[in-house]
């Protein structure tokens with residue numbers, strides 16, 4: 001009986017969460033899922049913090065870092081007729097930029113687990129050198 005109650009509480013809590021969560025958050029997770037799938041990112045590397053600061057600022061209700069803002073701009077510019085492919089089109093447009101101006105491209109940062117929207121977050125220099133050897137431009 002106790003186990004049944006626990007399951008029931010979890011089901012009610014889950015229902016509450018999925019109905020109360022704002023739609024934009026769900027849409028953004030869809031972007032992350034799309035890009036993570038495209039890059040074959042591990043769950044460890046597919047983090048909301050790639051785009052979001054998590055800081056509640058009045059200036060940006062989406063709490064986007066500089067990479068997230070570049071991505072959002074590219075997303076708005078992606079053709080509407082591309083529909084579900086728009087996140088990937090937008091990502092392709094910003095992946096080789098260095099949004100946070102730390103000398104490392106957005107794609108390199110994402111693939112190596114550092115933050116493309118934070119200049120104080122950079123990949124380990126040896127791992128970056130190895131990545132660049134394995135992914136020549």
Ligand SMILES: [Ca+2]
Pocket residue numbers: 100102104109114115116117118119120121122
């Ligand atoms: Ca960075």
